[in-house]
Amino acid sequence: MIISDDAGYHDFGFQGSRTMKTPHLDELAAQSVVFRQAYVSAAVCGPSRAGLFTGKYQQRFGFEENNVPGYMSASGLTGEDMGLPLTETTVADHLKGLGYATALFGKWHQGDGDRFHPTRRGFDTFYGMRTGARSYFSYSEEELAQRKNERMERGFGHFVEHQGYLTDVLAAETNAFMEQSVKDGKPFFTTLSFTAVHAPMEAKLDDLAAFPHLTEPRKTLAAMNLAMDRAVGSVMSKLDALHIAQNTLVVFMNDNGGPTDQNASNNYPLSGTKATHLEGGIRVPMLMRWPQQISMGKTYRFPVSSLDLFPTFVAAAGGDIAEMKELDGVDLMPFVQQESQLRPHQTLYWKKENRAAIRDIDWKVIRYPDRVPELYDLSTDVSESHDVAAQHPQIVNKLLKRLFAWELTLERPLWQLKREFEGSAIQRMDEFRNHTPDKSMN
Template sequence: MNRFVLSMMLVAFASQSEAAEVSDAKQPNIVLLFADDAGYGDFGFHGSHHFKTPHLDQLAKRGVRLSNFYVSGATCGPSRAGMLTGQYQQRFGYEEINVPGIMSESSKLLGDEMGLPTDLKTMGDHLQAHGYHTGIFGKWHMGVADRYHPLKRGFDEFYGFRGGARSFFAYANPKSTARENLIERNFGNYQEHDGYLTQVLADETCDFIERNQKKPFFAYVSFSAVHAPMEADPQDKDQFFELEGTRRTAAQMMLSMDRACGQIIEKLKDLGLEQDTIVVFTNDNGGPMDRNGSSNYPFSGVKGTQLEGGIRVPGIVAWPGKLPTGTVYERPLTTLDLLPTFVKAGGGDPTLIERLDGVDMMPFLQGKNKERPHQTLHWKMETRAAIRDGDWKLLRFPDRPAQLYNLAEDPAEQNNLAGKHPEKVKTLFQKQFDWELELARPLFMLRRQEEGWSARRTDEFRAPPAADY
C-alpha cells in the first residue's frame, strides 16, 4: 500500500470519527420562557426596586444577560411571527395587526383567514426534524383556524389557548365563550383549568419535561402574564402594599410568573437535566404602561411604538458549561436569532434554511466571534419605521420629520440629532428604503381601533417613567 493511499485512508477514518463524535453528541433540551407585555424595568436583574423576580434574577446570574435584545415587532402577534420563523415578519406580510380578535365589524369579514402563513416552517418544525419532541404551553396567537393550530405548525403537544388574551381563571360558562379563548389540550379537547393559569402552565410544562426526559425536548412556555386582564393569583393578595392600583396587580402577576419560571427550572434540576438544557427568558414587546401598569425604564416608548421601550426586551440565555455565567452581552441581538441558535445547538445547519434573518448567537455569547452579530436591524409597521445601524437609530414617521439618536450616548432617546447630522439621516433613510423593497405587501390591512397606537404621537412617551421604579 503506497503512502498516498494510506494517508487518504487515515483522513477518511478521521472524518468518520469526527462525524461519529458529532452525531453522538447529546442534543441539549431547550426551554423558552416567554413573557407577555412585561415592562423592561420591572425585573430585579434590571434594577427594579419594587417588582420581585428572584428566580429570574438567579437565572441571569448563571447565564448571559442580553442588554441590547430586541423583538422584530412592537406588538404581540407580529413579534411572535418573527421569532417563530427566524425572519422579519414583514417579509411574508405579517406586520399590520394582532390576530385574531379584530373588533371592528368590517374586519370580521377576515375571520379565520388571519394567521401565520401555512407555507412557513416554524421553530417547532425545524426542531422536530432534528428529533425533538416539541410542546407549547399558553398563548398561541398565530391564528385560530384549525389549519393554523400548533399541532399543525411543528408542535407535538399543546396546552393553552389559540387567541391573544383570556382570563387567568376558568370561565364559568365555556359554551358562551369564544373558542380561541378556551383552554385546549392538544386538538379540540376543550376543558377549563383549575386554579390560576400561570401556575397551571408551569405544572403542565413540568409534566411535559418529566414525561420526555429521556429524549431531546423543546418546551415553548408562552405565558399570558403580565398581559391584561389584570388578575393576580389570590396567594399574592398580601404582596406589594407599597404600590397601588394596576401597578400593584402587575407586580403580583410578575411575581407569579417568576415563581412559575422557578418551578420549571427546579424541575430540570430535580431530574438532572440542568446541564443538558438551554434555558432562554425573554418577552414579546415593551410594556403598554397605561394598560398594565408596567415600566420600561430607563427607555422611552411603550408597546406599539418603535422607541426603545417598545422594542427592546429582557433577554437571558443559560447553558451550563457552554456559556459563561453572570455576564452581560452588550451588542444587539434579536429574537430572530433564537431559531438558528436552537437549530444549530440541536445538530442542524441553520445556513441551509432559506431567508433567515437571525444568526446563531452562541459563538458571540461564548466570545469566539468578536464581530457584531447584526450591523443593522429594521422595524416597520404601516408607514412608521425604525432602523438601527451600529449605534445610530433613525425613527421615521408619516406626519413629522424623522428623529435620529445615538443609542450609545442616549439610550433613552431624549436628544434628537437629526438636525446636526443630515447626511446620517439620508443614509439611514436609504438603507431602510432598500430593505423595504424586499418585503411583501401586508396581508392584513385593518387595524384594531381600540389600540390606536398609530394615531398617538411618539412625544407622549418621550420621558422615561421613573415613578415606582
C-alpha cells in the same frame, strides 16, 4: 423557551427594579448571559412571535399587523384567515425533524383558524389558547359561550378549562411534559408562553398580600409578576430534579415592550411603550443559560434579535443552519461564547404600515407618517431624549435609503388594522416623543 407577555423593561430585579420581587429570575440571570440590547422584531405580540418562530422578518411573508379577529382587511379576509402563513416553517418544525419532542404551553396568537393550529405548525403537544389573552381563572359555561376563542385547549379540538391560576398551570404542564420526555429518552423543545403580565389584570390574593405598600394598578402587576417568577422557579427546579439542567439551553425573554397605559409597566430607562418603535416598545429583557456551554454571570452588550433564537436553537440541536439562507437571524453561540468579537447585526429593521425604524450600529432613525424623521444616537441617549436629525441630515438620508431598500424586499401586508388602531399607536408615539422616563416607579 420562556416568553413573558407585555412585561416592563425595568420590572425585574435583574433589570434594576426595587419594587418587583423576582428572586427566581434574578437567580436565573446570575447563571445566564444577560442581554442588554435584545430586540424583538415587532412592538406588538402577534408579529413579534411570527418573527421569533420563523427566524425571519415577518413582513417578508406579510405578517405585518396583529392577527386579532375583528381587524379588517382590504382583501376580505376574516379572523379565521389571519395567521402565520402555511408557506412558513417554524423552529418547532425543524426541531421535530431532528428528533425532538416539541410542545407549546400557553399563548399561541398565530392564528385562530384550524389550519394555523400549533399541532399543525410543528408542536407535538399543546395546552393553551389560540388567541392572545384571556382570564387567569377558569370561565364558567356561561362565560365560555361568549368567549369561545379564549377557551383552553388540549391538543387539537379538545377544549377543557384549567383549574387554578393560569400562570401556575402552564408551569405545571411544562414540567409534566419535560418529565415525560426524559422518561421516553427524547430530547425536547418546549415553549412556555405565559400570558403574564398581559391584561386582564388578575392576581391571586396571596400574591397581592406580598405588596402591602403598593397601590393599584402597580400592586396587581407586581403580584402577577411574582406568580410568573414563581412559575419560572418551578420549571428551573424541575430541570434540576430531572438531572438535565447542565445541558439544557434555557432562554427567557419578553415579547414586546411593556404597555405602560394598560398594565402600569415600567420601561425605564427607555422611552416609549408597546406598539411604538421607541426603545420602550421593541427592546426587551432577555436571558440565556446553558451551563455546559456558556459561562454564567456574563453581560452581552451588542444588539441581538429574537430572530436569532431560531438558528441558535436549531444549531444547538445539531441542525445545519448553513443551508437556511432565508433566515434573518444568526446563531448566537459564537458570540456569547466569545469566539466572535463582531456584532451579530450591523442593521436591524422595524415596520408597521407607514411607521418604521432602522438601527445601524448605534444610530437609529424613526420614520413617522405625519412628520419629519427623528435620529438618535443610542450609544449616548438610550432614552431617546435628544433628536439630532437636524445636526446629521446626511445620516438620516443614508439610513432612510437603506430602510427603503429593505422595504422593497417585503410582501404587502396580508391584512391591515382598522385606522383607529393605527391612529392610537401614532398617538402613543406623540405622548412619549419628549418623555423623560420616570425613576419614581423603580
